[in-house]
Amino acid sequence: MIGRLRGTLLEKQPPWLVIDVQGVGYELEASMNTLLALPGIGETVQLHTHLSIRDDAHLLYGFIDEPERALFRALVKVNGVGPKLALAILSGMEQDQFIRCVMDSDVKALTRLPGVGKKTAERLIVEMQDRFPHWVGGDETLPAGQAPSTTPASDPRGDAEAALVSLGYKPTEASRLLSGLEDELSTEALIKAALSRQFTG
Template sequence: MIGRLRGTLLEKQPPWLVVDVAGVGYELEASMTTLVALPAPGESVSLHTHLIVRDDAHLLYGFAREQERALFRALIRVNGVGPKLALGILSGMDEAAFRRCVLDDDVKSLTRLPGVGKKTAERLIIEMRDRFPHWEPGDDALADLAGGAQSADARHDPLADAEAALVSLGYKPAEAVKMLVGLEGEGSTEAIIKAALSRRMAG
């Protein structure tokens, strides 16, 4: 099991990133919460990781915070929740916000997340409720993960990249386009996606 990587961030193209560790490039998939917390390519990064081994692939997932990885691992144990849906949930809200939704029986907020219908939201609340009281105190403090995340590759169209990333997270193409209306001036791909997800959760 690969539990952590420390190296140089080579590429950051949501939801994918590549980290060079002693000359080996590790390709990881990450939530937008983690991606917006990362520095620009060329900088050093340290990520908590989770490896999923399938018959046809070895899939590596990266997380900026240990608590985000812990929630990812808890989510994929819920019936009907796979890695893609788990990343979609983590991209739409951080651990503290998800915890509040579960403890408050907030089905409405959970159904705003990509791929989460009413039945899935209810299942998440039932299966996750008993796990949160055991998490360490202080997890309710929302971390400001937006600082310092800048796109360093001007060859890409940030809006188009944001649309592709939202689709990969589970949103339908038409829905992704609608979420991005008016966000052309937000700057980097990560900033555009963060703004789209924030607006989606607020609406």
């Protein structure tokens, strides 16, 4: 089992990244919160990881801290929630916001996440409410003060739209969330702004 990686950040193309560890390039998929907290290309990174083994692939997921990985692992234990949906949830909401929605039985807010319908939202609430008391009041937020880095890209808007689609948004919805945003923004900044719109627009 691969539990943690420390190496040089080679590529960052949301939601994917590649880390060079002593000459071996590890490809990982990460939430947008993790990607936005990463340093620039060529710098040293350390991520907690989760390895998912399927018949057709070994998939590695990266997390900026242990609380995010713990929440991911709790999510994938919920009936009907796989790694892709778990990453979409982590990308669409801050951890403390998601915990509040579950504890408050806020079905409406949860259904605004891509891939989460009413039944899935209700299942998340029922199956996760008992797991969260030890989270509440803890320091479970992402590290503060880390500005998102920019990654050279030929088409930041196109890359941002592709990343949103990979999270489960329909192409038309991804395009709507990105409409009107400044073209000068980086891919990561566009994604962050688009995700924040889902609860205000």
